[in-house]
Amino acid sequence: MTSTSNRPDAEASPVAQERLRLGVSLARKDDLERADRQLAAAVALDPSDARLHYNFALVAARQGRGRVAESFYRSALSLDRRHRSSLNNLGQLLMAQKRQSEAETQFRASLACDPVQPHCHSAIGIICLGLNRVVEARHHLAAALALAPDYGLALHNMGLLSDRDGRADAAKHWFALATATKDPPAEAYFSLGVAAQKAGHADRAVGLYREALARMPDNTDARANLANALIEVGDIDEALAEIGRALDGRPDHPDLLWSLSWIKLLRGDLDAGFATYGVRWARAHESNRxxxxxxxxxxxxxxxxxxxxxxxxxxxxxxxxxxxxxxxxxxxxxxxxxxxxxxxxxxxxxxxxxxxxxxxxxxxxxxxxxxxxxxxxxxxxxxxxxxxxxxxFPKHQGYLKPDPVRVADYRQRFARLGPGRKIGLAWASTNARTGGRKSTRLEDWMPVLSVPGVQFVSLQYGADNRQIELLRTRGVSNLWANPSPDIRADLEALAAQIAALDAVVTIAGINAHMCGALGKPGLVLVQHTPLWFWFDRGETSPWYPSLTLIRQDKSLDWQAPIARIAAALATDRPAG
The missing domain is CATH 3.40.50 (Rossmann fold)
Structure with missing residues (x-):
């Protein structure tokens, strides 16, 4: 914790040095209040010793007194401008305060004192990345790893660089390398958690966020992400507990308040949910327009x-x-x-x-x-x-108006499929993050496809002929490929198709929304813990009166709700 002094006077104050020794000892025992008093006294006794200012700043930073810490790092540097520990710690403090350009100045000054500092190169690299100076970022991160190949934070930062380049697999590789080092940085577990959650593996993300929090228990962002992952896996009570713990320290944290809003709304508590819903737009940020x-x-x-x-x-x-x-x-x-x-x-x-x-x-x-x-x-x-x-919530009969010419065209096409009701079917989502929890396999729908008197039209994105042809070998002859499979790019086609059908059976995705917005009858298969606007109970949707919601009783079990859909179709009940 201490550093060598370059004082011009040969002898330091013995009393001040004793105070320094006691202060350092108390700080190591986490007795920060008494350490603060000892070090303040040491500075008062010998204000010309850069080491005393530096150690007092360290304790102030640990106490969360950023302004005091900054002041004493700077006073240490006014006494010894080559005091590398003060330069580096001031740089870290400024980075934490989002004062990146000022932080970069400190790290570059430290490198001028000693170029063999991998942590300085790594810090400058991540600052450059944040300032969109990608070439410089890559140079400094490579320099850090050339000096210290097993430096976990530099490996992690190289992963952030790869992620910025759109190379998600490379990013995960770097993050994993960082966790395999002797002293793995908490940030690497956090970033792996973010990657897992984006890829739809919220269960894996939960464990990774917990690993991160074991190393940085006061990190509110990690706890907020953990809460979101817990919501995604359906552990709502534990998510609420995590949010509560985090809000104790950061009652105004926007991500936590947004997650709390989602949970309250999911449970149908509109008053409590909308009380914090607006935090997302309390100030403009990069994620919205x-x-x-x-x-x-x-x-x-x-x-x-x-x-x-x-x-x-x-x-x-x-x-x-x-x-x-x-x-x-x-x-x-x-x-x-x-x-x-x-x-x-x-x-x-x-x-x-x-x-x-x-x-x-x-x-x-x-x-x-x-x-x-x-x-x-x-x-x-x-x-x-x-x-x-x-x-x-109005009892509307649809608010979107499809192209009548295209509706008529699709209605003629569907009429040629054969006798019976014409019902759209969508069984899977391609959304990387949320799709896995609400997607099914086409073969899971055999009870529905076996309902007599129905011609099903696929509403899946993209060409799905292979899956449909495979079912034809099993005797399924009433499921037809989408006549315009590129409906992701042509939502007018999707609207016209749904308007031309008698009803829709779908997972909770764009087809459900479009069906309800057009006022068409629909049966919607809703996962155990859906997005908040589907709520967590009830067979009807206040947003879409024409839809009937068929809910999953427990995660991963699609058999029972699909059987209920088949029964509803068999009794000619496409909607409530």
């Missing part, structure tokens, strides 16, 4: 003397669900500009002729940033403004 626009957030009241901008975010299913509230904004007398994914532009233009619909681009199209835009909101934010009570 709010920062692209200058207008203040909409408060839900009628906008006077200007127009309201509503912009979409998240997945296509979220955009379809939230589009159901655009009509409320228009009905209240607002002049609305809708910024949306290119695939929704014609559909929304047809559905909301009173609004101006523009393509979502960066930078935004001129109508989205026009001077008469006086309020803005993400459509994902609209539920907290317009659906705060159960009675706020």
């Amino acid at each position: 709010q920062k692209q626009f200058n207008a203040p957030l909409w408060d839900g009241r009628r906008v006077e003397h200007g127009r309201l901008l509503l912009w979409g975010e998240s997945g296509v299913g979220d955009e379809v669900l939230c589009a159901g509230m655009i009509g409320d904004a228009l009905a209240a007398g607002n002049q609305v500009v809708i910024e949306t994914d290119r695939r929704f532009v014609p559909l929304f233009q047809r559905s909301y002729p009173g609004a101006e619909v523009v393509l979502r681009k960066t930078p935004p199209e001129p109508p989205a940033v026009a001077s008469d835009i006086v309020a803005q909101s993400s459509t994902l934010r609209l539920p907290m403004l317009l659906r705060r009570r159960w009675q706020d």
